[in-house]
Amino acid sequence: MKPPIIYDTMAEAVDDFADGSSLMIPGFGPGTPWNLMRALYHQGATDLITISNGIGFGTDPELVNAGNFISDGRVKEVIAAFTASTHPSSVSAGEELIRAGKLKAEIVPQGTLAERIRAGGSGIPGFYTPAGIGTQVAEGKEVRSFNGRDYLLETALTADYTFIRAWKADKAGNLIYRRAARNFNPIMAMAATTTIVEVEQPIVEIGELDPDHIHTPGVYVQRLVKIPEDGTFVVRRPV
Amino acid sequence: MKPPIIYDTMAEAVDDFADGSSLMIPGFGPGTPWNLMRALYHQGATDLITISNGIGFGTDPELVNAGNFISDGRVKEVIAAFTASTHPSSVSAGEELIRAGKLKAEIVPQGTLAERIRAGGSGIPGFYTPAGIGTQVAEGKEVRSFNGRDYLLETALTADYTFIRAWKADKAGNLIYRRAARNFNPIMAMAATTTIVEVEQPIVEIGELDPDHIHTPGVYVQRLVKIPEDGTFVVRRPV
């Protein structure tokens, strides 16, 4: 395979991102590609479809998530496990837009979301899962019985782009994540056409990472960019 | 979770293995649980259902595979990606029994086999795959179109037991495999009710393995046994 292109800046890595694209955004607190998200925010991309665990509030210009784009009206559709707050008192811009019918939204159980992404990266167009049976989530979906139990048919998710947050990378694009920062990163890296990675540690020479320790093989990675010293390194508070 | 039970010998680890059980056997050359297989052979288990990549020739009493049990008439059903040789001149006992109608056999494309096992360990009862469309393998299976392409419905595989070959383990049952010895091991460890592991290196204390390096979390492991110094450590030749 051709090794990934290594960019000097986040802005260059997302420069050609096309309006109207779908974007998978990993992260569950740690593991969020804050730097690429901020760069894309400034790049100006609009008319997006976002796939992420939550849609975010988007109130912090330094910790950019889907919510920042939603608040600006730059998202046409969201697919997520959290589209509304669980507290009636805290309502995001996204929730208001969805309720007003101005933003298309699909709410997905988190395990189903993860498996749909994994399926998308695995050439599996559909699978059956028990999550959501007997709930609103099952509306309009095929129910099928296996061994006497009901399951829902769910379909694969893929995306034009994903932004990945890695701890270590080599120049072949092999990635290693740290602790719970792994979360959605490995499966989203598999499911997107263009996988762009922000890396915490200096990108090392090919051969320096143990093949047994790789979480995402380089074959899935198109672009790498080292997070600069003044970049966003950690989740500075629970979000 | 309760930590796995650590056995002193292979024989003790398989002592209560019940006749009529299903058994997943990993291995693709390396990664084969030779020691547990030999112990089970001597334990006397019969009437087995085996799930493995190939059914083996079973001609070597030291490198015991499904073939040794088949040759002895101790297997009632095989599920595998190779049930017959690709050379007409080399016919195994299993192939002869299957052709004679004396052994039930299901032949499965290797990727479908791996995914069915992964599904079995993941609470996914069925999924769609393109492999086998337009071939004998599709006979009797549901064909469904997604985005204009045809796929086969395939169902999950689970088993009563699996024997796992690990490189490293801690007393919590966390496992690490080495290089291509990984193959079917992680997914079979997830898909069996009772997962019994033979370990190459001394079983270390809890906390000595890096959580980021674990390939099989201990939650999937019921029994551990260290391979003795005179045990079978390597594939001594291509098989």
Add this chain to the structure above:
Amino acid sequence: MTTTEKRPLTRDQMAAVCAQHLGEGWNVNLGIGIPTLTSNFIREEMQITLSSENGVIGYGVLAGEGEEDTDVVNAGVQYVTLNPGAAIVHHADSFALIRSGKIDVSILGAYEVAIDGSFANWKTRNEPSNGLGGIGGAMDLAACAKQIYVAMQHTTRDGAPRLVTECSLPVTAPAGAVTLVVTDIAVVRVAGGEFTLEQVAPGYTEDDIRQVTEGKLSISPSLHEMSV
């Protein structure tokens, strides 16, 4: 049953009561809110494994101030510690574990629990399907964990019952999901199409609980005051 000053449980005390209902060697998943506090009340000798939707298998107590590893969080994105023997998997493998039925109990928050074991915890309004909600891992857990415990306040802020005959909000799982409810004033078993009162908070009586509980409420022969 003594009738002393009524002392409803604090959130920490509710978490402690949840911890008392865990079995030795269980694999446990803790939802956001009161459930995640439970990790602080689990005795080591119980050999409990806590796993979180985000793929952390084997975490421990909440991290102390200044001791946070910002890459180690639970389902509530609170900083936690890793126990020795922990393992990390990705999100799809984490839910593979959940769906495969290896979680003995998931403790979740909820708005309502009904007598048939159905419960509601993902939508704050009874509105048709419109893509809105906060499901998180709850539906996977509700469908696949061996048991679901719910930890919640016994009533709404307005005093309306949360233990009900039928959920008024869209359900997270249909009948048969919830087996136990721990509230600020009671521990209630859910089985056989009814609630069974097993424990009351200090100072509370059967009647106190009955007044704020909708749906059939039986009394356990072993009803007793909580030890908190």
Add this chain to the structure above:
Amino acid sequence: MTTTEKRPLTRDQMAAVCAQHLGEGWNVNLGIGIPTLTSNFIREEMQITLSSENGVIGYGVLAGEGEEDTDVVNAGVQYVTLNPGAAIVHHADSFALIRSGKIDVSILGAYEVAIDGSFANWKTRNEPSNGLGGIGGAMDLAACAKQIYVAMQHTTRDGAPRLVTECSLPVTAPAGAVTLVVTDIAVVRVAGGEFTLEQVAPGYTEDDIRQVTEGKLSISPSLHEMSV
């Protein structure tokens, strides 16, 4: 075209010809037999990644005698070397990679290839479905790789054609799978419902190939002798 002594290709030479048909930066899967020999003929500057069904992504040449790592094997369970930058995944993730369409070409052995691009390589007899065969990863690869090259002898030991109008053995994949066939005497493109002869082994003529090929065989305008 010169007519000199006929020199059919050795297995190694066939592998070398396969290697000549790989594109820069391709992800390549090599089947058991002649295809696995191809790994020895790939130039480093081609930036080819070889991956194997068993989850080895980025292997290199066959291991020399005495240099075998018994945990590093290819799809044929031959000892190979790992290239710098290799990564290991488990079997399900390996086929996730294959099914997702990221393999540019898989080179496989076969018994027969038909003019429509269907091919047969998993059953040695034309018998009904009885659970017998050696499929391995071939059906997944045939369904999902961007291209399938077949490396095989041009005829059976009895001299019967293996390039045929229609496969007589049960197929591994229906029409549209195989794009190129490399045999001991020819390189044949498969497209548009016909074979197109592109290269011949030293000393062979169009007519030599036509005599042992069934099904429509066109001649490429750029027909030339193989460089081996």
